Amino acid sequence: MSATLYGLLGAALVGIGLFGLLVRPSHLLRILSFNLLGGGVFLVFGAVARRGAGAGLPGDPVPQALVLTGIVVAFAATALAVMLLLRLSAESAKRPDPS
Amino acid sequence: MNSAVSLAPTPWGLLPVLAVMLPVAGMVAALPLGARGAERLTFALLPVGLLIAIGTAAATYASGAPLVHLLGHWAPPLGLAFRADGLATAMLLTAAIVIGATALYARAEFGTPPGTPERREALSFWSLLLAVWGAINLAVVADDLFTLYVALELLTFAAMPLACLDGKRETLEAALRYLMFALLGSVLYLLGVALLYGAYGTLDIVLLAQRARAAPATVVAAALMTAGLLAKTALLPLHLWLPPAHAGAPAAASAVLSALVVKGSFVLVVRLWFGVMPGLPAPAAAQVLAALGAAAIILGSAAALAQARLKLLVAYSTVAQIGYLFLMFPLMTAAIASAEDAARAWTGGVLQAVSHAFAKAAMFLAVGLMAKGLGHDRIADLGGAGRAMPLCLLTFGLAGLSLMGVPPSGGFAAKWLLLTSAIEAGQWWWALVILGGGLLTGTYVYRVLAVALTQGNGDTAAVAEPKGQAWVALALALLSVVLGFLPLGAFGLVQIGRLDLAIGGAP
Numbered sequence: 001m002s003a004t005l006y007g008l009l010g011a012a013l014v015g016i017g018l019f020g021l022l023v024r025p026s027h028l029l030r031i032l033s034f035n036l037l038g039g040g041v042f043l044v045f046g047a048v049a050r051r052g053a054g055a056g057l058p059g060d061p062v063p064q065a066l067v068l069t070g071i072v073v074a075f076a077a078t079a080l081a082v083m084l085l086l087r088l089s090a091e092s093a094k095r096p097d098p099s
Numbered sequence: 100m101n102s103a104v105s106l107a108p109t110p111w112g113l114l115p116v117l118a119v120m121l122p123v124a125g126m127v128a129a130l131p132l133g134a135r136g137a138e139r140l141t142f143a144l145l146p147v148g149l150l151i152a153i154g155t156a157a158a159t160y161a162s163g164a165p166l167v168h169l170l171g172h173w174a175p176p177l178g179l180a181f182r183a184d185g186l187a188t189a190m191l192l193t194a195a196i197v198i199g200a201t202a203l204y205a206r207a208e209f210g211t212p213p214g215t216p217e218r219r220e221a222l223s224f225w226s227l228l229l230a231v232w233g234a235i236n237l238a239v240v241a242d243d244l245f246t247l248y249v250a251l252e253l254l255t256f257a258a259m260p261l262a263c264l265d266g267k268r269e270t271l272e273a274a275l276r277y278l279m280f281a282l283l284g285s286v287l288y289l290l291g292v293a294l295l296y297g298a299y300g301t302l303d304i305v306l307l308a309q310r311a312r313a314a315p316a317t318v319v320a321a322a323l324m325t326a327g328l329l330a331k332t333a334l335l336p337l338h339l340w341l342p343p344a345h346a347g348a349p350a351a352a353s354a355v356l357s358a359l360v361v362k363g364s365f366v367l368v369v370r371l372w373f374g375v376m377p378g379l380p381a382p383a384a385a386q387v388l389a390a391l392g393a394a395a396i397i398l399g400s401a402a403a404l405a406q407a408r409l410k411l412l413v414a415y416s417t418v419a420q421i422g423y424l425f426l427m428f429p430l431m432t433a434a435i436a437s438a439e440d441a442a443r444a445w446t447g448g449v450l451q452a453v454s455h456a457f458a459k460a461a462m463f464l465a466v467g468l469m470a471k472g473l474g475h476d477r478i479a480d481l482g483g484a485g486r487a488m489p490l491c492l493l494t495f496g497l498a499g500l501s502l503m504g505v506p507p508s509g510g511f512a513a514k515w516l517l518l519t520s521a522i523e524a525g526q527w528w529w530a531l532v533i534l535g536g537g538l539l540t541g542t543y544v545y546r547v548l549a550v551a552l553t554q555g556n557g558d559t560a561a562v563a564e565p566k567g568q569a570w571v572a573l574a575l576a577l578l579s580v581v582l583g584f585l586p587l588g589a590f591g592l593v594q595i596g597r598l599d600l601a602i603g604g605a606p
Contacts (some may be wrong), residue, residue, distance in 0.1 A: 027425055044293045066296070088271045091271060
């Protein structure tokens, strides 16, 4: 039951994140949307781990390991995107837009 | 089943692992070494990496089966396998050659000659070049969908900063846009990975090939992963990031980005369609994929024709040439009844990826030299460039021949194979697209050559062509032409280890 609930929640997060990523023009909001989307995917992984539980374990450990790697990668991606955004706004402040 | 699907470790199986470890270790070691040390290390690793790629190809060809290595002797589904099949060895060789040529070329721009202070861009360039090399090698030899996800992310994280090394505002904006497309692509891919794991309990491609059934979860996962990978490959509706990312990138970065980085995700689409789910022929979906490819060929070529700047022309040409890669999909699924036709479409697709890599890297390097020598890359003002920089223009022309598909060249062989396969499969409309794309390509290459060969207004007399760099670009262009002289039998290598043959595709 709880696996289904988390799976559905994950799907909802994926939907919100995808919407934000495609529709929002602001870079910062898109980075945040990417994080929502990523969070949704990780929740789906959690639901998969729960459903695949066997041999008396509460969950399948493989998806949990995958999620950990996924979180690290998503964190690195966010850091990279935010750094790029900071550099971009610093450049814009230095040299005003000619248009 | 037959030996092609066995996941038992093979002799020489360590070679593909080394092909990944060498550049990755080099990248880590380069950071504390500083710019000069990183450059030396790169040039020390290049011949070794090339030898490993040649060794992998030779061992695969000799044994007629993919090289397999199990990390830590743990067999999938618990462990991770590395599997170098024919497609992987072809890409390993391509990557080693293109990275090597790019490094030789980039010495003039990012090298640190004795007596000059070390620059930060130089250190970034050499370590990122090694990172791209390691990531592309991992993306072609890994056999686990999650390892492939990590490889794709590495590829993006290495290629994106490479494209914005100059730190200008437009370049940073283009890089951010590239990153957002790539992140959307990878997160969709990851969602597909989650669904596949939930359905089959493994992420090993060979095991999935045996287990995958036409269940809703598989179809949704495949659709999500394909869409994500298309964003990374820059197939037409998702190509918007590619031309701006090229506009401000250094020539060496453009060459690597167009020749290799977009091919990594393409190889993964091929693995997904003909490795993970060979038992699920999806003719309609394959037609959609090829229709996007056809739209990319026509619209990309037309956009290239309309560009005022040489570098953007070459970038849009990449958008068009990527379209050709996707024509192999309906031909493979339609040709399932005839193993010979499927083999032809497969070889055509792989050969297109390889010959485009050489031709486009050569073209970007030559265009970079021309832009630097002339101080601009406006096509209308190229007059006199033919006299001032003959080698660069020859490179541009030769690479253009391969892109057009004029015999004898690698591009001709690739397009000919796709063309005959399309006619044999009764899908003549793709043949028309291939021919029309060739004509459009010819037109935009001619447009550049025609202007560059005119007298011009005489202010190009003082422009000197850097001979060493020009020869590197010319060598790549020659390589893409020479591919067309190889006997077709030599391409048997790329057929080795095709999962769709081994698992259920062929009758």
